Amino acid sequence: MIKSIRLLNWRSHSDTKLEFRQGTNLLVGIMGAGKSSVLEGISFALFGTFPALERRKLKLDNVVRLNEPKATIILEFEWDNHLYRSERSIERSKKGTSSKAELYRDNFLIEHGPVAVTSAISSLMALDYDLFTRAIYAEQNNLDYFLTLDPGRRKEEVDALLGLDKFETARANIVTVIHRTKSKRQVLEERFSKERVMELEAKEKTQTSVQAQAEILLKEASLAYETQARLAQSLSSRLEAMRKTREQFERLDKEAVRLSAQQESLIKELEGQAVDEASLKELETKLKSLAEERSKLNSSMKSAEEQASTISKESGSIEAKLRAASEASAKLATTRAELTSLLANQTMETLSKQQKDAEQSLISLESERKSIERELTELNEAMQRLKPGLSECPLCSAKLTEDGISHVKSEKESATKTKKARVAEISGLLITSKRANEDLATRTRKVSILSEKTTGLEVEAKAAEGLQPRKAVLEAEIAKAWVAREDIRKKADALSDTIERLKVEASTVRSLVGKKAELAAISKRLAITKEQLAQTKFDEKAFEELRSAAEKSGLEAERALSSKRASEAQLKSSSDILKLVREELTTIRALENDIVDLAKLEEQLSIYRNALLETQANLRLSLAEAINTAMNEIWGMFYPYRNYHSLRLGVSEKDYIFEVNDGSAWKGLETVASGGERASAALALRIALAMVLTPRLSWLILDEPTHNLDSEAVEMLSLALQSKVPEVVKQTFVITHDEAFMGSDFAASYRLTRDKERNGETKIESA
Ligand SMILES: Nc1ncnc2c1ncn2[C@@H]1O[C@H](COP(=O)(O)OP(=O)(O)OP(=O)(O)O)[C@@H](O)[C@H]1O
Ligand SMILES: [Mg+2]
Structure with missing residues (x-):
């Protein structure tokens, strides 16, 4: 609930403070008294802007009262059992116009800066400026906004207002995805060939048997090589042993010769001594x-x-x-x-x-x-x-x-x-x-x-x-x-x-x-050497035979090894071919799977697209129904005549059509209704929108709703706003210059006056 507003040097207001209550709050006054400025002040305090400013009819600088440097709006509202206060000011200086904003909760500053305050309020009340101006704030001369739009535009605007435009966006996106999926599938289909699959499968079969043959050959060659290698190994180690024996034999023989010579020379030296x-x-x-x-x-x-x-x-x-x-x-x-x-x-x-x-x-x-x-x-x-x-x-x-x-x-x-x-x-x-x-x-x-x-x-x-x-x-x-x-x-x-x-x-x-x-020592060593020599048996002939056998066997083993390697190479080449064949098969089968998957995806996306369309249509109908129910609830409250006992927002493929029922049939409002009847219908729609679209907030702001209404209708609307509307909308603000609109049951009513000739400031009195 909006508790109060204070306008300082705001347009014609020098320092105005208004307190509001739950129910309908009325502002009455002559033209140019400064009424609309109050409502614009509410919009500005909440969102930092108002329609005239948005449409660039006004500049920020214009709202500051003439000859004053600074304008300030202070708005107090209750939300979720807290008292909020939004303070925004606009200041003129030589450099230009600057604006400041602060948001307080229970007198504690919780946010500052124009953008931050707007975004804090929007998220607090789940309400942005757009929804505020469409569903809550019916600007002066703009009450029948939705009635004046072209059919196509109206569909778009009402859809957007109802949040149905998102379905349209989603549907358009899905259609794009479907097209993309389809062309991808077609590209894959061009690359796929069933004949190639069959050809590859036959090749795989042949190549598998070639590979099995090569494996058998390799096994045989490996066996042959192993036998031959073992034999060559054993011969070569025997030869090695014999070579060592020969070396030892030769060494001992040389030693014996050397010792004999030494012995002989010593014997000669000692002869006759x-x-x-x-x-x-x-x-x-x-x-x-x-x-x-x-x-x-x-x-x-x-x-x-x-x-x-x-x-x-x-x-x-x-x-x-x-x-x-x-x-x-x-x-x-x-x-x-x-x-x-x-x-x-x-x-x-x-x-x-x-x-x-x-x-x-x-x-x-x-x-x-x-x-x-x-x-x-x-x-x-x-x-x-x-x-x-x-x-x-x-x-x-x-x-x-x-x-x-x-x-x-x-x-x-x-x-x-x-x-x-x-x-x-x-x-x-x-x-x-x-x-x-x-x-x-x-x-x-x-x-x-x-x-x-x-x-x-x-x-x-x-x-x-x-x-x-x-x-x-x-x-x-x-x-x-x-x-x-x-x-x-x-x-x-x-x-x-x-x-x-x-x-x-x-x-x-x-x-x-x-x-x-x-001499004695040498003789002893000679005897030992001779003894060792006698023990070292070495047969030169046997050695030569063994050597030639080992050489032969070595050559055999090498031959077996190269034939084993040839078999390996053969096996590898057949395996490689098989691998390539299988890889291609895998790729081509994956391609086939992808094609199937893409086709399935296309189908599912189409289902999704249809579901979206259906949901959107259903939702549209449900919302229209909700709006219609609300409208008819209100319609009886302030429409004084019985010629049209109900009205509705009809939904067609291309438009939202407003229709009235004269008892015999539904007729297009545009075609049958007078200006005043249209105004009443538009008013009913505004109230219904506020009821359906912002039920938690339950605010309604009407600037000059009596425009085009006859005195009966004015009287009835006034009565409805005093007694009936508060039952469905918690807080309403109404502006009128029509004194006949006054009544004793408004929650609060103020008269705004102003000496316009002297360009005086707005004055307030309770009415
Ligand atoms: N910056 C300003 N300084 C002083 N006066 C201003 C300034 N801007 C607008 N005004 C005056 O304030 C008045 C506009 O007030 P407002 O639109 O609130 O009037 P109103 O009561 O809604 O009138 P109406 O019934 O015609 O719609 C005009 O008379 C205008 O001359
Ligand atoms: Mg006005």
């Missing part, structure tokens, strides 16, 4: 003991050398000592002469005494000078203290006068003079004495050093005493040791010669002993 293993042993023992002896001699020689070397070392050290003593004696004479000259007829003791005395006199001179200098200091101080009236006479202790003082002064001055002269004298004496004393000390030191040196040299010269004889003894011992060593060396050399000689002798004996052993 006494080979004595015992003497070899003896020689080796002797060689060993001689080697030991020589080794002992070598160590004695080494110890003699060591002894000589030890003695040489001692003799060397004695010689060094002797050399040092002679050098000390030479130095002693010079040192002694130097000492004698330094002493100058004095002894060391007198010289020491002389030095001590000199030191003593130096000390006493020094102490004398010091005491005189003290006395001089005292004299000077006493003279300083001499003052007239104060100083006393040194002799009488009376106070001295001026004269007394000068007297004492002169006495003291003369004493000072004498003492100073003595100090000067002592200083001169000290200088001379010091120099003499230093000379004496130097001389004493030199004497002491020289006398020590002399003592050392004397000890050194004395140390060599008695060493000379020891040296002579040692030299004699060295000479002796070397003589002893030379003796040993000679002995060792002689021993080495003997050893070398014995070694040569032993090597000769050893070689002979080796050869003897070799």
